[in-house]
Amino acid sequence: MILLVGVNFDKTINYFSNYLVNKEVNFLFINIEDLCTTVKVKENHFLIKNTKIKYEDIKGVFNRMVASLDNVINNKIYMPNYALLTYVLDFELKNVINRPLTTGSNNSKLYQLSIINCKELRIPKCYLSANNLVNNLQQFKEEKQVYKSVSSYRSIVNSLTVEDRSKPITCPTLFQEEIKGTNYRVHVVDENVFSLKINSDSIDYRYNFNYIFREETDIPEVIKYECIRLTKELGLRIAGIDLIEKEGLFYVLEINTYPGYDCFEDYMQGTPISDSILKGMLN
Amino acid sequence: MILVITNKDCYGSSYYKYLQNNKIKSLKIDLRDLVKIKVNDVFNITPLERKWVIGNKQTIDLTEIKGVYHCFEHLDISLFDDFDQRDVEYVREEWFAYIVFFLNQIKKNINPISHKRYGGSYFSMLSVYKFAFNLGFNIPMFMFGSYIDLTVKNLSEYVAYSDIFNFLNPIKISENEKNTSVVLLIEKPKGLPILVRVIGDNITATIVIKNQGLNEFILSDEYIHKFIMLKKILEINVFEVLCLNFNNKLIFYGLSIFPDWKISHLPMNYYWEQITKFIGE
Numbered sequence: 001m002i003l004l005v006g007v008n009f010d011k012t013i014n015y016f017s018n019y020l021v022n023k024e025v026n027f028l029f030i031n032i033e034d035l036c037t038t039v040k041v042k043e044n045h046f047l048i049k050n051t052k053i054k055y056e057d058i059k060g061v062f063n064r065m066v067a068s069l070d071n072v073i074n075n076k077i078y079m080p081n082y083a084l085l086t087y088v089l090d091f092e093l094k095n096v097i098n099r100p101l102t103t104g105s106n107n108s109k110l111y112q113l114s115i116i117n118c119k120e121l122r123i124p125k126c127y128l129s130a131n132n133l134v135n136n137l138q139q140f141k142e143e144k145q146v147y148k149s150v151s152s153y154r155s156i157v158n159s160l161t162v163e164d165r166s167k168p169i170t171c172p173t174l175f176q177e178e179i180k181g182t183n184y185r186v187h188v189v190d191e192n193v194f195s196l197k198i199n200s201d202s203i204d205y206r207y208n209f210n211y212i213f214r215e216e217t218d219i220p221e222v223i224k225y226e227c228i229r230l231t232k233e234l235g236l237r238i239a240g241i242d243l244i245e246k247e248g249l250f251y252v253l254e255i256n257t258y259p260g261y262d263c264f265e266d267y268m269q270g271t272p273i274s275d276s277i278l279k280g281m282l283n
Numbered sequence: 284m285i286l287v288i289t290n291k292d293c294y295g296s297s298y299y300k301y302l303q304n305n306k307i308k309s310l311k312i313d314l315r316d317l318v319k320i321k322v323n324d325v326f327n328i329t330p331l332e333r334k335w336v337i338g339n340k341q342t343i344d345l346t347e348i349k350g351v352y353h354c355f356e357h358l359d360i361s362l363f364d365d366f367d368q369r370d371v372e373y374v375r376e377e378w379f380a381y382i383v384f385f386l387n388q389i390k391k392n393i394n395p396i397s398h399k400r401y402g403g404s405y406f407s408m409l410s411v412y413k414f415a416f417n418l419g420f421n422i423p424m425f426m427f428g429s430y431i432d433l434t435v436k437n438l439s440e441y442v443a444y445s446d447i448f449n450f451l452n453p454i455k456i457s458e459n460e461k462n463t464s465v466v467l468l469i470e471k472p473k474g475l476p477i478l479v480r481v482i483g484d485n486i487t488a489t490i491v492i493k494n495q496g497l498n499e500f501i502l503s504d505e506y507i508h509k510f511i512m513l514k515k516i517l518e519i520n521v522f523e524v525l526c527l528n529f530n531n532k533l534i535f536y537g538l539s540i541f542p543d544w545k546i547s548h549l550p551m552n553y554y555w556e557q558i559t560k561f562i563g564e
Contacts, residue, residue: 042428080445080466084427087404087447091413104402108380110326111387111398123327128381130322151380153373171366171374172322172381234398 001057002027006064013064015262019274035081060095060281066258095281102235103257107152120226121252127175134165144178181246187261188231188239189276193224223250286351290314293354301555318362318378350391350562354541391562393521394540407447411538414516418509420535423470441468450537474529482521483561489547497548
């Protein structure tokens with residue numbers, strides 16, 4: 001038995017479910033919203049609509065406990081059960097991609113960049129400011145900057161404009177040197193690396209509807225190994241790594257611990273990422 | 284310089300007073316004020332110009348901070364009363380993300396807030412029991428499960444929890460009421476309480492004996508080794524373990540990263556001295 005954990009409005013979990021259906025692989029989906037109702041977490045089994053699923057019978061798990069559920073977050077019954085499910089995924093089940101306890105580094109981009117041990121990849125210069133005016137920051141006068149959230153809250157990455165410089169920074173904001181180069185999105189699943197080169201004029205290609213995905217591209221072997229090593233270093237089995245290449249140098253921007261890989265796999269030959277996840281779950 | 288971050292106190296003020304009395308360079312800031320400071324911080328840039336401005340007058344060079352004492356795990360939403368309700372969650376996440384980075388940049392931290400601390404269940408009572416059991420500690424009988432049926436024979440023999448991360452916060456249960464938020468039942472403590480305090484490699488233990496007060500409890504080398512191993516597994520430096528001495532057996536009952544230093548056969552200054560040695564050197 002294969003288990004998928006997440007919410008049914010998550011595109012990636014739906015994509016992987018469809019993949020499994022096409023492959024005629026049996027799986028079970030736990031919608032974490034049902035933790036208040038039809039899904040019960042027990043010591044050695046799940047009880048799903050009165051059907052007992054023993055932990056020992058679950059061969060692998062694809063975990064996407066990423067969505068924030070505003071409607072249940074303060075629910076007295078939901079939260080303890082959510083915590084229990086987290087524990088079961090962390091310690092009781094085998095072959096979990098990814099275990100919840102390995103996914104937190106991305107909650108602080110700056111923290112994540114500070115703990116990874118880069119050898120071949122470079123890290124952009126980072127500035128953090130709060131309760132300040134951009135104009136007051138001496139170092140900003142010399143080079144172009146982009147700014148974004150420090151946390152994993154999704155924010156649009158923007159270039160710092162002349163107008164922005166007079167605006168107050170009311171809460172911690174991450175500024176990075178703007179690296180004008182080619183974006184790469186690299187997915188690592190265990191020992192496998194899948195990279196896409198992304199052609200886009202936009203600073204944040206996710207919000208540019210005219211972006212063009214190029215075909216799969218090979219990145220240098222040393223960068224591939226570095227991506228595998230960093231993924232392992234964080235204890236992850238799947239990661240979506242954002243890189244920028246400029247004049248032969250690769251910069252790491254972020255390592256996504258719950259990568260929404262589906263919209264990248266659409267541009268690849270076949271379904272290599274999904275295949276690797278499935279293989280990894282059955283390993 | 285040692286930074287003391289207070290939060291509903293948790294002995295922060297007492298420790299700061301010790302530092303002041305001993306003329307140890309230190310700075311105290313409450314969490315409520317911390318989220319109002321002016322920050323100008325950097326990473327991966329030389330020279331490191333890392334500064335805080337507190338209350339528009341006091342400028343702190345962050346590179347001077349060598350050690351930190353703090354006692355918080357998350358930022359309470361009430362710290363951000365000044366913000367629009369729609370922005371509060373975002374602002375809180377941003378501050379927490381920054382503080383986690385900041386704390387991890389300081390060499391000596393009583394307890395670093397690593398991603399393991401806030402990403403999964405590494406610090407739940409269940410995982411701590413698992414680690415303790417694997418290290419050879421005796422642990423109490425416990426059971427867990429959602430919507431627990433409470434079919435145990437004598438419910439009164441158990442302590443119930445709905446928050447598996449907070450050993451200090453049990454909830455009331457009764458035979459008549461099936462409390463659906465209960466997820467964990469732990470056998471009630473039996474035996475004499477022993478409070479083990481770990482500060483780096485310094486380990487002390489206090490036994491609480493009724494009518495005899497607080498006395499030193501001598502831990503065997505074997506147990507000292509187990510506590511050191513537990514410290515390494517949990518990647519924390521300062522914590523307290525409640526053990527029970529029952530029929531001459533030591534039972535690992537619960538762990539807290541916020542020790543209650545007052546319950547001890549040793550004066551509080553002893554612990555402040557040890558903490559200062561640990562984070563100040």
